[in-house]
Amino acid sequence: MLYQVFVDPFVQMADMPDLLVQVLWEGTVAGVLYALIALGFVLIFKASGVFNFAQGIMVVFAALTLVGLHENGVPAPLALVLTVGVMYALAWSIERVVLRPLVNQPDIILFMATFGITYLIIGLGEFIFGGRPKAMITGELFLPRGAIDVQMLGGRVTFQKLDIAAAVIAGLMVAALAVFFQRTRIGRALRAVADSHKAALSVGISLNQIWVIVWFTAGLVALVTGIMWGARSDVSFGLQIIALKALPVLILGGFTSVPGAIVGGLIIGIGEKMGEFYWGPLVGSGIESWLAYLIALAFLLFRPQGLFGDKIIERI
Amino acid sequence: MFYREAGQFKTSYEADMAVFPIRQDRVGLAIILAAAVALPPFLDAFVVGTVLVPFLVFSLAATGLNLLTGYTGLLSLGTGAFMGVGAYACYKLTTIFPQVNILVWILASGFFSAAIGVVFGLPSLRIKGFYLAVATLAAQFFLEWCFVRIPWLFNYNLSGAIEAPSRSVFGIPIVGASATPLARYYAILAIVVVLTWIASNIVHGRVGRAWMAVRDMDIAAELMGIRLLRAKLLAFAVSSFYCGVAGAAMMFLWYGGGEAKDAFSINLSFTILFMIIIGGLGSLLGAFLGAALLHLVPIFLKFGLPELGVPIGGATAEHLTHILVGALIVFFLIVEPHGLARLWATTKQKLRAWPFPY
Numbered sequence: 001m002l003y004q005v006f007v008d009p010f011v012q013m014a015d016m017p018d019l020l021v022q023v024l025w026e027g028t029v030a031g032v033l034y035a036l037i038a039l040g041f042v043l044i045f046k047a048s049g050v051f052n053f054a055q056g057i058m059v060v061f062a063a064l065t066l067v068g069l070h071e072n073g074v075p076a077p078l079a080l081v082l083t084v085g086v087m088y089a090l091a092w093s094i095e096r097v098v099l100r101p102l103v104n105q106p107d108i109i110l111f112m113a114t115f116g117i118t119y120l121i122i123g124l125g126e127f128i129f130g131g132r133p134k135a136m137i138t139g140e141l142f143l144p145r146g147a148i149d150v151q152m153l154g155g156r157v158t159f160q161k162l163d164i165a166a167a168v169i170a171g172l173m174v175a176a177l178a179v180f181f182q183r184t185r186i187g188r189a190l191r192a193v194a195d196s197h198k199a200a201l202s203v204g205i206s207l208n209q210i211w212v213i214v215w216f217t218a219g220l221v222a223l224v225t226g227i228m229w230g231a232r233s234d235v236s237f238g239l240q241i242i243a244l245k246a247l248p249v250l251i252l253g254g255f256t257s258v259p260g261a262i263v264g265g266l267i268i269g270i271g272e273k274m275g276e277f278y279w280g281p282l283v284g285s286g287i288e289s290w291l292a293y294l295i296a297l298a299f300l301l302f303r304p305q306g307l308f309g310d311k312i313i314e315r316i
Numbered sequence: 317m318f319y320r321e322a323g324q325f326k327t328s329y330e331a332d333m334a335v336f337p338i339r340q341d342r343v344g345l346a347i348i349l350a351a352a353v354a355l356p357p358f359l360d361a362f363v364v365g366t367v368l369v370p371f372l373v374f375s376l377a378a379t380g381l382n383l384l385t386g387y388t389g390l391l392s393l394g395t396g397a398f399m400g401v402g403a404y405a406c407y408k409l410t411t412i413f414p415q416v417n418i419l420v421w422i423l424a425s426g427f428f429s430a431a432i433g434v435v436f437g438l439p440s441l442r443i444k445g446f447y448l449a450v451a452t453l454a455a456q457f458f459l460e461w462c463f464v465r466i467p468w469l470f471n472y473n474l475s476g477a478i479e480a481p482s483r484s485v486f487g488i489p490i491v492g493a494s495a496t497p498l499a500r501y502y503a504i505l506a507i508v509v510v511l512t513w514i515a516s517n518i519v520h521g522r523v524g525r526a527w528m529a530v531r532d533m534d535i536a537a538e539l540m541g542i543r544l545l546r547a548k549l550l551a552f553a554v555s556s557f558y559c560g561v562a563g564a565a566m567m568f569l570w571y572g573g574g575e576a577k578d579a580f581s582i583n584l585s586f587t588i589l590f591m592i593i594i595g596g597l598g599s600l601l602g603a604f605l606g607a608a609l610l611h612l613v614p615i616f617l618k619f620g621l622p623e624l625g626v627p628i629g630g631a632t633a634e635h636l637t638h639i640l641v642g643a644l645i646v647f648f649l650i651v652e653p654h655g656l657a658r659l660w661a662t663t664k665q666k667l668r669a670w671p672f673p674y
Contacts, residue, residue, distance in 0.1 A: 051446050097646070098646055098650075101650045102649065102650060105649075105653060107445070108391070108445075109649055109653050111446065112593050112645065112649055113645070113646055113649045113650075115586070115589070115590065115593075115642075115645060116641075116642045116643070116644075116645030116646035116649065117642065117646065118642065119590075119638050119639070119641050119642030119645065120638070120639055120642030120643055120646070121642070122638045122642070123635045123636065123637070123638025123639030123640070123641075123642060124635075124639055126631075126634075126635045126638070127632070127635040127636070127639065241582070244453065244582070247449075247450045247453060248450060250450075251447055251450050255446070283465070286461060286464070286465060287461065289457045289460070289461055290454060290457035290458040290460075290461055293450065293451075293453050293454030293457055293458070294454055294458070296450060296454070297439060297450075297451050297454050300439065300442070300443050300447060300450075300451065301439065301442060301443075304442055304443055304444075304447065314535055
C-alpha cells in the first residue's frame with residue numbers, strides 16, 4: 001500500500017516522461033482557465049470588497065449570450081460586440097440595483113447578495129436561451145482547431161491548438177490588465193479604491209463609477225473565459241460546478257492578489273490532473289471533483305491567508 | 317387589539333425568562349400545533365405528501381444549518397452532504413438491524429452525521445469566513461464522491477441508490493411503498509417538534525449564548541473564557557446531527573427511496589442556505605418561514621399556476637423559480653437583511669401598539 005502511494009506513481013512518471021508531459025500540459029491548461037475565473041473574483045474583491053460568488057455564472061452567461069445571439073442569426077463579430085454590451089448592462093444594473101443599496105453592509109450580506117445574483121442570472125439565462133447545452137462558435141471566432149503532435153522524450157505528446165490559443169490569450173489578457181492597472185488613469189483610480197475607499201472618495205474618485213468599471217472588467221474576463229471553456233466543452237449551466245473550482249484557487253492565491261490567482265490556478269490545475277492520473281486509480285478514480293478543495297484546505301491549515309494574501313491581523 | 321400583554325404580570329424570574337413571555341404567543345403556538353396534528357387527515361393526500369412533509373424536512377435541515385451559520389457564524393456549504401451521511405447511515409442501520417424501530421434509526425443516524433461534521437469542522441478553528449465556506453465545500457464534494465464510489469454504503473445494489481425497505485411503527489407502515497403520506501407526515505412531525513424544542517432550549521441556554529458570542533467576535537469570546545474549540549465543534553456536531561436526521565427523514569419519509577443519486581448535491585446545500593438567509597439568520601422561526609417560502613414558491617409555480625389557468629411548462633416553471641428565488645434573496649437583503657423572522661417581529665411590535673404608531 002505504501003509502495004503504491006509513495007513510490008509507484010513516481011516510477012510511472014520516470015518510466016514514461018512523455019505521458020508526464022502530457023498530463024502536465026493538461027493540468028496547465030485547466031489551471032489557466034481556473035486562474036481566469038479566479039482573476040474575475042480578485043478584480044472585484046480588490047475594488048469593492050465583495051466576494052463575488054456570481055463570477056462563475058457570469059462566465060456561463062457571457063458564453064451563452066454570445067452563442068444564443070449567433071444562433072438567432074446575428075453574425076459572430078456583431079454578436080461579440082453585443083455580448084460586451086450585455087456585460088456592461090449587467091455590471092451597471094448590478095451596481096445600481098444590488099450594490100448601491102447595500103453599501104456598508106457586512107461582507108457576509110454582500111456575499112449572500114451575489115448568491116441571489118447567481119440564481120437570477122441562471123434563471124434569466126435559461127429563460128431566454130433555453131437550458132440545452134450549446135456548442136461554442138469556435139470557427140466563426142477564428143479560434144484554431146485540431147492538434148499538434150510533437151515527438152519528444154521517446155513518445156508523442158498531443159497539444160490541442162485551442163489549448164495553446166487559450167494559454168496565449170490568457171497571457172495577453174493578464175498583460176493587458178497589468179498595463180491597464182499600472183498606466184491608465186482609471187487603473188490608478190481602481191488601485192486607489194482597492195487601498196482605501198474613504199481616501200479614494202476624498203480625492204474625488206467616484207466609487208459608483210469605479211464599481212461599474214470593475215464589474216464590467218470582470219464581465220469581460222468572464223466573456224473570454226466563457227469562450228475558452230465553451231470551446232473545450234459545451235456551453236451550459238453545468239459549467240457552474242467547474243466555476244466553483246475557482247474557490248480553492250482563490251484560497252491558494254489569496255483574495256487580493258492577481259499573481260496569486262494565476263499561480264494558484266496553475267497549482268490547482270496541475271495538482272488535480274496529476275492526482276487524478278497517478279493516484280486516482282488507487283481509490284477508484286473521479287477524485288478530480290474534490291482533490292482541489294483538499295489541496296486548498298491543506299495549504300490553509302499552514303497559511304490561513306493564502307500564498308500571496310495580505311496577512312490577517314485581528315484586533316478586538 | 318388582540319395582541320397586547322396588558323394585565324399579564326411577571327411575578328417570577330422564570331416567567332420573565334420564558335421563551336414565549338406573552339400569553340397570546342403561547343396560545344398561538346398551541347393552536348398551530350393543534351392544527352398541525354388535527355387538520356392533515358382532512359387534506360388531500362397529495363398536498364400532505366408534496367407540501368407538508370417536504371416542508372417539515374426542509375425546516376429541520378434549515379434549523380440545523382441555522383444553529384451553525386446563524387447562531388455560531390460559521391458559513392457552511394456542506395449541508396447537503398451532511399444530510400446524505402444521515403440518509404446512508406440510516407439505510408445501513410435499518411438493513412443491518414431490520415427489527416429495530418425505524419424512528420430510532422432515523423434519530424441515531426444523526427450521530428453519524430455529527431461525527432463526520434466534527435471532523436470537517438476541525439479546520440474552522442484556524443480558518444474563518446469565506447475560507448471556511450471553501451473548506452466545507454471540500455466536505456460536500458468529498459462526501460458526494462464517497463456516496464457514489466463506496467458500494468458498501470448502498471449495499472452493492474446495481475442502481476447505486478437507496479431503496480427504502482418497508483418498516484412499520486406500532487403496526488402502521490411509515491416507510492416503504494405501502495406507507496400513506498399521512499403516516500409519514502405524523503412521523504416527521506413528531507421528530508421536528510421534539511428536535512425544535514431541544515434546539516430552542518439549546519440556543520436559549522448557556523451553549524447558545526456561547527455560540528452567539530463566538531459569532532459576534534470569536535477572539536473576544538475566547539478572552540471571556542469561552543473555549544473556542546469546544547464551542548465551534550459542538551456547533552458543528554449539533555448542526556450536523558440535525559442535518560443528518562433531516563437527511564434520513566428526507567430519504568425515508570419523503571422520497572421513500574427511489575432515485576437518490578443527485579438528492580444530496582451542492583444544490584441542496586445552497587437551497588438550505590437560501591432558506592435561512594430569507595427566513596432570518598439566527599432565528600428558529602426563520603428556519604421555518606424560509607423553508608415554507610422557498611418550498612412553496614416552486615410548488616405554486618409548478619402546480620398552482622396551471623390550476624389557475626396560466627399555461628406554464630415544467631422547464632419554464634423551473635427557470636421562473638430560479639429568477640424568483642434570486643430576486644427574493646436580493647430583495648430581502650436590501651429591505652430586511654435579518655429576514656422574514658425580523659419582519660414578523662416588527663409586525664408583532666406594530667400589533668402591540670395598534671392603533672397607535674408607538
